[in-house]
Amino acid sequence: MTPNTETNRFTGASRYVLDDELARIVNISMALEMPLLLKGEPGTGKTMLAHAIAEALGMPLIVLNVKSSMKLVEALYQYDTLTRLNDSRFGDSKRDVSRIEDYIRMGKIGQAFTAETRTVLLIDEIDKADTDFQDDMLDVLDQMEFDIIEIDKTVRALNRPVIVITSNAKKDLSDPFLGRCNFHHIAFPDADMMRRIVRVHFPALDKDLLENTIAAFYRMRQIDGIEKRPATRELINWIRALKADSDCRPQQIGKGEPPYLGVLFKKSQDYQRAREAAARRRL
Amino acid sequence: MFIDFFYKLRDVGLPASPTAFLTLHRALSLGLVSSLEDFYTASRSILVKSERYFDLFDQVFAHHFQGADMPDVKGIELDELARSMLEFWLNKPGELSRLLGMDEKALKKLTPEQLLEYFKERLKEQTEAHHGGGKWIGTGGYSPVGHSGYHPGGMRVGGVSGNKSAVKVALERRYKDYSQDGPLTQALVGEALKRLRHMAPAGPKDRLNVEKTIYQTTKNAGEIELVFDRDLKDKLKVILAIDNGGWSMDPYIPVVQTVFDYARAQFKDLKTFFFHNTIYDTLWGDPARYRKAQRISEFARLDPETRLVVVGDASMAPYELLATDGSIYAEERSGRPSIECLMFLAQTFPRSVWLNPKPSDVWDYTRTISAIRQIFPMFELTIDGLEQAVGHLMKK
Numbered sequence: 033m034t035p036n037t038e039t040n041r042f043t044g045a046s047r048y049v050l051d052d053e054l055a056r057i058v059n060i061s062m063a064l065e066m067p068l069l070l071k072g073e074p075g076t077g078k079t080m081l082a083h084a085i086a087e088a089l090g091m092p093l094i095v096l097n098v099k100s101s102m103k104l105v106e107a108l109y110q111y112d113t114l115t116r117l118n119d120s121r122f123g124d125s126k127r128d129v130s131r132i133e134d135y136i137r138m139g140k141i142g143q144a145f146t147a148e149t150r151t152v153l154l155i156d157e158i159d160k161a162d163t164d165f166q167d168d169m170l171d172v173l174d175q176m177e178f179d180i181i182e183i184d185k186t187v188r189a190l191n192r193p194v195i196v197i198t199s200n201a202k203k204d205l206s207d208p209f210l211g212r213c214n215f216h217h218i219a220f221p222d223a224d225m226m227r228r229i230v231r232v233h234f235p236a237l238d239k240d241l242l243e244n245t246i247a248a249f250y251r252m253r254q255i256d257g258i259e260k261r262p263a264t265r266e267l268i269n270w271i272r273a274l275k276a277d278s279d280c281r282p283q284q285i286g287k288g289e290p291p292y293l294g295v296l297f298k299k300s301q302d303y304q305r306a307r308e309a310a311a312r313r314r315l
Numbered sequence: 316m317f318i319d320f321f322y323k324l325r326d327v328g329l330p331a332s333p334t335a336f337l338t339l340h341r342a343l344s345l346g347l348v349s350s351l352e353d354f355y356t357a358s359r360s361i362l363v364k365s366e367r368y369f370d371l372f373d374q375v376f377a378h379h380f381q382g383a384d385m386p387d388v389k390g391i392e393l394d395e396l397a398r399s400m401l402e403f404w405l406n407k408p409g410e411l412s413r414l415l416g417m418d419e420k421a422l423k424k425l426t427p428e429q430l431l432e433y434f435k436e437r438l439k440e441q442t443e444a445h446h447g448g449g450k451w452i453g454t455g456g457y458s459p460v461g462h463s464g465y466h467p468g469g470m471r472v473g474g475v476s477g478n479k480s481a482v483k484v485a486l487e488r489r490y491k492d493y494s495q496d497g498p499l500t501q502a503l504v505g506e507a508l509k510r511l512r513h514m515a516p517a518g519p520k521d522r523l524n525v526e527k528t529i530y531q532t533t534k535n536a537g538e539i540e541l542v543f544d545r546d547l548k549d550k551l552k553v554i555l556a557i558d559n560g561g562w563s564m565d566p567y568i569p570v571v572q573t574v575f576d577y578a579r580a581q582f583k584d585l586k587t588f589f590f591h592n593t594i595y596d597t598l599w600g601d602p603a604r605y606r607k608a609q610r611i612s613e614f615a616r617l618d619p620e621t622r623l624v625v626v627g628d629a630s631m632a633p634y635e636l637l638a639t640d641g642s643i644y645a646e647e648r649s650g651r652p653s654i655e656c657l658m659f660l661a662q663t664f665p666r667s668v669w670l671n672p673k674p675s676d677v678w679d680y681t682r683t684i685s686a687i688r689q690i691f692p693m694f695e696l697t698i699d700g701l702e703q704a705v706g707h708l709m710k711k
Contacts, residue, residue: 056352056353056356057357057360059347060342060353060360060361061360063345063347064341064342064361066338068360069364071365071366210364210365211332211334211335214360214361215360215363215364215365216360217365217366217369256569257569259577301576301577
């Protein structure tokens with residue numbers, strides 16, 4: 033299957049600021065039909081990218097949120113024994129109790145495979161699951177088919193979904209897994225890019241507020257020994273908080289302790305350190 | 316096509332697989348790559364699977380397509396050394412020129428860049444003398460003036476490429492901070508913590524109680540009944556001993572303390588002690604090593620399961636380690652050489668490691684490091700070293 037690269041080219045979406053490099057990587061991954069593995073600091077828009085691709089290409093988005101205890105079969109399909117038992121006892125449904133197929137429900141991967149149109153499949157935070165899950169899943173995604181054991185049926189993908197996988201690097205991913213993906217690391221945006229990102233979210237933002245918050249934000253990212261640095265998501269929430277506060281004067285943000293530090297620093301030790309750093313600068 | 320490029324990547328230690336290389340060719344044959352920029356992004360996303368190798372990839376790419384300097388894997392350390400020499404020179408020009416056997420005035424005429432190059436040359440001669448001729452090509456281009464120190468504060472920002480040429484992008488080396496070879500810095504605290512989080516007892520695994528199982532099974536007339544016990548496990552106790560004497564250790568002390576302090580909640584107990592160069596009869600609870608003395612003989616009373624983490628460069632004059640009364644402090648006279656004290660500690664706490672900020676390939680050149688390595692398993696104070704050390708501490 034050769035995808036029509038002309039019509040299926042990803043160029044960005046309304047709420048997502050895309051840099052050229054990432055756009056090229058997304059397009060190459062789609063053409064090669066390989067899953068794209070995204071890494072990067074939390075809050076740099078890994079998950080948002082999948083939403084943006086879905087929006088831009090007009091495909092439905094299916095999200096599989098990986099959990100640590102997850103089994104692969106849950107992501108593929110579920111055999112709803114409870115409903116079947118219920119039906120067999122009361123018999124008031126339209127389902128045929130003797131047909132097991134009526135009680136098979138598709139999981140997220142199954143839904144992406146059986147969908148009528150091409151879909152975007154986002155597998156979020158793959159690193160939470162154990163290695164077996166990851167390897168088995170890639171087998172399924174490689175072959176684009178899986179078996180439903182209960183009814184001895186093979187589900188084959190009608191359309192090969194565009195697969196985006198994100199990882200927060202909590203655990204290292206296995207080599208065979210990495211071998212089957214394309215890889216990109218979303219670097220933290222610089223100040224110019226950040227201005228564009230903020231503009232997309234707040235088109236009518238006061239210029240003073242924008243400049244002051246961004247300057248203060250990057251200064252705070254530089255504080256030594258922070259475990260979880262504030263990222264784009266935190267900045268946007270922070271601006272939202274500042275906008276809601278009618279007492280807030282943009283010129284004051286850079287001086288003294290910035291308001292609503294808790295929006296930016298979410299670990300108590302980080303919060304403490306940020307406060308100390310802010311206090312020291314004032315002296 | 317590009318086979319040279321592929322092998323160059325492998326030569327510098329970038330784990331690019333042949334399958335990935337074939338995938339790259341598939342991308343080429345599909346007509347997806349029409350410019351060097353496309354090739355840069357395509358080859359990187361297909362061949363390189365971790366951001367820690369992005370910097371290395373950038374360097375090789377720039378070398379292959381533009382003839383930029385080939386990265387030297389040993390280069391980073393030499394760079395750091397040269398820069399610390401420059402720092403030293405700025406503070407005490409007289410002393411350094413004397414040490415180098417150079418005229419101070421001649422050195423003063425050089426610009427900082429030239430000085431840096433000169434120091435590198437000198438260092439290179441030295442390493443060559445030791446290593447027997449390792450090739451060295453400078454990565455060059457650091458301006459030492461107007462920068463805060465050897466470790467640029469925090470992760471540098473990068474990632475927007477705009478419309479620059481691929482080679483230019485590669486030459487920018489945007490991912491320098493993501494490569495994790497260098498010693499631990501404040502910027503890497505988050506990464507280091509991730510490694511340390513593994514330092515937790517294995518979850519409450521249910522353990523088969525064989526005796527009770529046999530009893531119950533026979534009672535059941537042969538119908539097997541398994542009896543499980545909950546495997547009780549306590550959180551870890553950790554003793555952290557830091558060498559805080561001497562300027563060579565200075566940059567690492569706050570980093571190590573921050574990392575362990577942050578991880579404090581996951582330990583049952585974390586004690587931090589200090590020493591200078593090596594440990595004699597006492598460790599000190601206060602950084603000044605004056606008020607809170609702690610005799611190590613009392614450690615014998617502690618739980619032997621306590622993990623001992625020693626952080627130090629283990630470099631000193633051999634007599635400090637081996638001679639009785641070797642301490643450079645007159646009040647530390649016990650009649651026991653330090654090496655015996657270290658052995659005592661290693662025996663008291665069988666799960667112990669020594670973290671050394673010096674890179675492992677120079678360990679063999681210092682006698683005291685070799686001696687201490689006989690006693691403690693030694694790991695580099697880097698992200699990888701920390702990972703290995705935690706692995707060792709948690710080994711069953």
